[in-house]
Amino acid sequence: MHLKQDNKPKLIWLQGITCNGNAHxxxxxxxxxxxxxxxxxxxHPLLPCTHSLPKIVECTLTTDILIFEGxxxxxxxxxxxxxxxxLSHYVESATIVIALGSCACFxxxxxxxxxxxxxxxxxxxxxxxxxxxxxxxxxxxxSGCPVHPxxxxxxxxxxxxxxxxxxDSFHRPKELYSNLAHxxxxxxxxxxxxxxSDNFGEKEGCLYYKQGCRAPMTHASCNKILxxxxxxxxxxxxPCFGCTEPDFPRNNLFVTKTNMSIPEDxxxxxxxxxxxxxxxIAKTFHIKRLEGKLIDxxxxx
Amino acid sequence: MAKSKxxxxxxxxxxxxxxxxxxxxxxxxxxxxxxxKVGMSVGNFYNYFTSKDILAxxxxxxxxxxxxxxxxNINDKNISTEDxxxxxxxxxxxxxxxxxxxxxxxxxxxxxxxxxxxxxxxxMICVTDFVTEMMMFFNDGVECGELHNQxxxxxxxxxxxxxxxxxxLFGEKILPEPLEWYKKSISQNIYNALKAR
Numbered sequence: 001m002h003l004k005q006d007n008k009p010k011l012i013w014l015q016g017i018t019c020n021g022n023a024h025x026x027x028x029x030x031x032x033x034x035x036x037x038x039x040x041x042x043x044h045p046l047l048p049c050t051h052s053l054p055k056i057v058e059c060t061l062t063t064d065i066l067i068f069e070g071x072x073x074x075x076x077x078x079x080x081x082x083x084x085x086x087l088s089h090y091v092e093s094a095t096i097v098i099a100l101g102s103c104a105c106f107x108x109x110x111x112x113x114x115x116x117x118x119x120x121x122x123x124x125x126x127x128x129x130x131x132x133x134x135x136x137x138x139x140x141x142x143s144g145c146p147v148h149p150x151x152x153x154x155x156x157x158x159x160x161x162x163x164x165x166x167x168d169s170f171h172r173p174k175e176l177y178s179n180l181a182h183x184x185x186x187x188x189x190x191x192x193x194x195x196x197s198d199n200f201g202e203k204e205g206c207l208y209y210k211q212g213c214r215a216p217m218t219h220a221s222c223n224k225i226l227x228x229x230x231x232x233x234x235x236x237x238x239p240c241f242g243c244t245e246p247d248f249p250r251n252n253l254f255v256t257k258t259n260m261s262i263p264e265d266x267x268x269x270x271x272x273x274x275x276x277x278x279x280x281i282a283k284t285f286h287i288k289r290l291e292g293k294l295i296d297x298x299x300x301x
Numbered sequence: 302m303a304k305s306k307x308x309x310x311x312x313x314x315x316x317x318x319x320x321x322x323x324x325x326x327x328x329x330x331x332x333x334x335x336x337x338k339v340g341m342s343v344g345n346f347y348n349y350f351t352s353k354d355i356l357a358x359x360x361x362x363x364x365x366x367x368x369x370x371x372x373x374n375i376n377d378k379n380i381s382t383e384d385x386x387x388x389x390x391x392x393x394x395x396x397x398x399x400x401x402x403x404x405x406x407x408x409x410x411x412x413x414x415x416x417x418x419x420x421x422x423x424x425m426i427c428v429t430d431f432v433t434e435m436m437m438f439f440n441d442g443v444e445c446g447e448l449h450n451q452x453x454x455x456x457x458x459x460x461x462x463x464x465x466x467x468x469x470l471f472g473e474k475i476l477p478e479p480l481e482w483y484k485k486s487i488s489q490n491i492y493n494a495l496k497a498r
Contacts (some may be wrong), residue, residue, distance in 0.1 A: 073478055159449035258449060258450070259439065259440045259443035259444055260436075260440060260442075260443050260448070260450060260451060260452070260453045260456055261453035261454070262436050262439065262440045262453060263451050264444070272434060272437065272440065273434075273437055276436045276437065277429050277430075277433045278434045280424075280425040280429055280432060280433060280436075281424075281425055281426055281429055283424065283425070284423050284424025284425055285423075285424075
């Protein structure tokens with residue numbers, strides 16, 4: 001089926017080493033159909049598209065938007081053509097290249113399959129030596145594992161409306177990544193008063209001290225732009241794993257690394273000494289309302 | 302100028318009351334005792350501290366700040382954790398020698414009369430400068446691989462409980478040798494107990 005319509009931006013979605021997580025996540029976008037109608041999709045791993053993979057790997061087409069999902073492995077082939085050749089061809093015509101997901105941005109989870117050669121498109125973790133480093137002015141990193149569908153939709157809409165996307169030092173859109181995952185967390189009162197959650201999955205308590213939560217150190221808008229419009233990891237009792245950052249995945253995701261009970265990493269930009277002073281004082285107060293289940297507090301007689 | 306003089310008198314009250322409290326105890330020492338020793342009227346004393354309890358809390362904060370500042374100076378040095386332990390022990394024992402009222406007040410008034418230090422001084426509130434620097438010391442020691450990673454209070458109790466106990470024995474004139482004599486062996490004991498395995 002040929003879906004081509006004139007004057008629409010052309011879009012190619014290529015994959016490196018991937019679990020398809022970002023492609024699947026994007027299917028959850030509300031009004032997906034309406035957004036997709038604005039593009040001519042030449043190639044996509046899941047959605048209807050105008051061209052088959054064998055045609056794409058001939059490298060005779062051009063595209064306006066190139067989305068790359070997954071870890072870049074220079075030895076990997078698609079349709080018997082090296083991924084590096086496909087990238088080299090399509091990056092030339094593309095106005096923007098979207099590195100989608102932490103694997104495409106920094107190497108991510110699948111960097112481990114060949115850590116010496118695998119990387120993201122611009123970054124290898126936080127080192128800027130990926131294969132598209134010379135084209136970095138075209139590359140927008142949308143990190144996450146997976147990426148929230150609205151984050152990708154935001155960038156695509158900005159492209160459609162010819163608006164500039166301001167980027168941070170890791171080439172991530174500031175509009176989405178200047179926040180921390182901590183912002184909007186419903187457990188913030190527990191964080192303020194240092195009331196910890198002792199057990200996995202509890203509704204009450206802060207996950208930072210005992211459950212490995214990285215939200216105070218992680219640039220992401222998970223607690224502002226909610227998942228499935230209703231939830232986030234921290235809201236259901238799972239710690240933030242810091243999946244949008246270059247050092248993802250870390251070891252022991254459910255454990256807070258401490259030195260003599262003192263968190264190794266403290267909230268972003270706060271000197272450790274200042275944090276310890278503030279935390280020590282806050283821990284002094286025992287606030288009965290926050291110590292038990294909220295639903296049990298001051299029940300009717 | 303006037304402010305500076307007022308601050309001077311405030312420090313004088315702190316200095317005098319520290320000595321009186323640590324020597325005679327909190328309850329026996331009265332505000333008239335302190336005012337007389339400072340050379341001011343009881344009425345004027347209340348311009349500086351509105352109650353004996355508030356003065357008692359201010360004294361703890363004052364000592365904690367001095368201890369905290371001294372430990373921070375040591376923490377900021379580019380030396381091994383073993384050397385830092387020796388410097389902290391030395392600083393603490395020097396203070397016990399030169400200004401015994403500081404440590405005595407901490408041990409004999411603050412730790413022994415908890416009922417006075419309840420409201421607004423509970424937990425870490427009045428001793429935050431001191432405890433924070435000890436936290437930084439332990440954190441840095443683990444981070445550089447010299448100290449064993451364990452519970453903070455287990456390590457803190459071992460370190461400060463040991464020093465407090467020695468100063469207490471010193472104050473009771475039980476120690477056969479001057480405090481100076483114990484610095485090296487105590488530092489070594491603390492290091493051996495806390496070092497990475």
